[in-house]
Amino acid sequence: MDDILIRLLGSLVIQSFLAIGGIYVILAELQRVVVVENGWMTIEEFTSLFALAQAAPGPNTLFISLIGWRIGGIWVGILATIVFVTPSLVLAAALARGWSRWAERPWFALLRRGLIPVTIGLLTASAVLLTEAAATGPGALAVTAGAAALSLTTRLPPVAILGMAAAVGAIGLV
Amino acid sequence: MPGHLNPASAVPARPPMHERGITIGDLFRCFLVVGITGFGGVLPVVIHEVVRKRGWLDMHEFTEILSVCQVLPGPNIVNISVLFGARVAGIPGAVVSVGGLLLLPVALVLTLGTVYAQFADQPAVEGAVRTVAAGAAGLLIAVTARLFWPQRRNPIVLGIGLLVLLAVAWARVPLIWVVLGFAPVSLALTWWWMRRYG
Numbered sequence: 272m273d274d275i276l277i278r279l280l281g282s283l284v285i286q287s288f289l290a291i292g293g294i295y296v297i298l299a300e301l302q303r304v305v306v307v308e309n310g311w312m313t314i315e316e317f318t319s320l321f322a323l324a325q326a327a328p329g330p331n332t333l334f335i336s337l338i339g340w341r342i343g344g345i346w347v348g349i350l351a352t353i354v355f356v357t358p359s360l361v362l363a364a365a366l367a368r369g370w371s372r373w374a375e376r377p378w379f380a381l382l383r384r385g386l387i388p389v390t391i392g393l394l395t396a397s398a399v400l401l402t403e404a405a406a407t408g409p410g411a412l413a414v415t416a417g418a419a420a421l422s423l424t425t426r427l428p429p430v431a432i433l434g435m436a437a438a439v440g441a442i443g444l445v
Numbered sequence: 446m447p448g449h450l451n452p453a454s455a456v457p458a459r460p461p462m463h464e465r466g467i468t469i470g471d472l473f474r475c476f477l478v479v480g481i482t483g484f485g486g487v488l489p490v491v492i493h494e495v496v497r498k499r500g501w502l503d504m505h506e507f508t509e510i511l512s513v514c515q516v517l518p519g520p521n522i523v524n525i526s527v528l529f530g531a532r533v534a535g536i537p538g539a540v541v542s543v544g545g546l547l548l549l550p551v552a553l554v555l556t557l558g559t560v561y562a563q564f565a566d567q568p569a570v571e572g573a574v575r576t577v578a579a580g581a582a583g584l585l586i587a588v589t590a591r592l593f594w595p596q597r598r599n600p601i602v603l604g605i606g607l608l609v610l611l612a613v614a615w616a617r618v619p620l621i622w623v624v625l626g627f628a629p630v631s632l633a634l635t636w637w638w639m640r641r642y643g
Contacts, residue, residue: 288518289621296620323558326574329480329550330487330522336551337558348555356543359519360527364539366513367531371461377639385635386512388602389627392609393515394589399614401486401582411579418583422489423590426497429489430482433580440576441569 278309279342280354283335287358294331301338311342332356410445459503462532467501469541472530475499476545479526483550485581487522489588495529502529508592516628522546601638605631 282304286297298321305311312320320341324334332355339351373379406412414436421432439445459465475494483490488511495501502510514524523543530542564570596602609627612618618626 290520291516291518291621291624293520293620323554325485327550327554328482328484329553330483330520330546332520332523332547333550333554337554340555340558345555349551352547352551356519356523356547359517359524360539360543362517362519363514363524363527364531364536366517367528367539370528370532381632381636381639383509383513384639385632386516386628387508387596388599388605388631388635389609389624390508390512390515391589391593391596391602392606392627393613393620393623394585394592395606395610396613398582398585398589399610401578401585403614405575405579405582407575407579411575414576414579415583415586418580419586419590420583422584422587428482428493428498429584430484432584433484433577436576436580436583437573440572440574443569443572445572445576445579 275309275311276343276347276350279311279339279347279351283351283355284358287355294334305338305342312338316341408445414439414445459506462501462529463534465501465533467533469534469537471499472533472538473541473545475501476526476530476542477549480546481549481553483522485577486585487546489581489584491522491525492588492591501533504591504595508595511592516624601631601634605634 286300286304289300290297302314302317306314306317317338320337321334324331324337327333332352335355336348336352338348340348370379402412402415405415418432418436421427421435422429479487479490479494492507496504496507510525510528511521514521514528517524523546526542526546527539530538530540532538534541593602593606605627609623612623612627613620
């Protein structure tokens with residue numbers, strides 16, 4: 272178990288540094304390590320844990336918790352989560368310290384301003400891809416349009432809007 | 446007059462983040478709510494709680510933080526919570542923010558994971574999961590619109606944004622190559638623009 276733990280956590284530290292833009296970037300590599308190389312679970316289990324992480328509330332980082340949990344129980348799940356978020360915690364905290372000190376420096380102003388175009392492009396692409404995946408028919412498309420309109424025109428919290436969407440789906444309207 | 450590229454000059458200066466009267470407890474409670482209500486993508490919830498409901502950040506400040514977090518390794522939402530928490534209250538702020546964000550969701554899936562998985566096969570739950578996914582897509586559309594609107598006259602946002610959109614959604618270029626490829630171009634163009642127009 273110790274050996275598995277060291278390999279799992281060691282791999283997660285490396286993955287954490289590679290996950291620029293989020294967990295989707297490292298899915299293939301995670302699958303290689305967890306399923307192919309070490310045989311810790313089947314591909315079906317891997318996929319269903321990912322689906323579970325997406326269905327549950329909270330960030331997709333939960334997938335890492337679930338992988339640890341499946342391999343070694345609750346404590347390994349918690350440990351895996353901590354190991355995975357620690358590198359970004361350290362980096363982001365260091366950046367926060369520098370932020371006020373560098374605020375007026377031209378290169379830092381450039382960094383803050385110059386990445387906005389990429390961010391807007393990435394967000395638009397995510398919105399397009401998510402809509403494509405979710406738009407299984409005119410009903411689903413109407414739910415997407417309705418949620419966007421409600422979010423833009425009211426102050427309803429996102430969870431209330433998703434609650435309405437869930438109700439529409441649960442009673443079989445869409 | 447390209448003053449729109451420098452929104453900081455148009456907006457009255459706000460006090461630095463650690464002087465906005467946000468306590469450690471406020472941070473923890475805020476991210477607790479973000480974590481447990483963040484179905485189908487957490488970004489819309491962060492914007493709702495931090496920008497719209499509490500007014501701790503304005504949309505421009507949030508866009509800057511998100512953009513920097515986008516190129517840091519690790520999950521964006523985790524990075525946002527750490528960076529924002531640390532700017533408000535140093536390391537303790539960072540720890541309570543990310544702790545609040547992850548605490549309830551991790552506890553939930555690790556204790557109820559198996560129950561949750563069995564539940565997912567019920568037809569009513571299946572139907573709800575489908576429409577929640579559709580709704581989550583709508584929320585992301587709204588978020589994108591909200592971030593894009595203040596930048597709509599920025600030619601670099603229009604150009605690079607469109608190319609990134611095509612690269613990701615149409616050509617399906619892996620995200621890491623999109624970031625590594627377009628971030629330097631976007632920075633170079635912005636640098637040129639700032640030197641030329643200020």
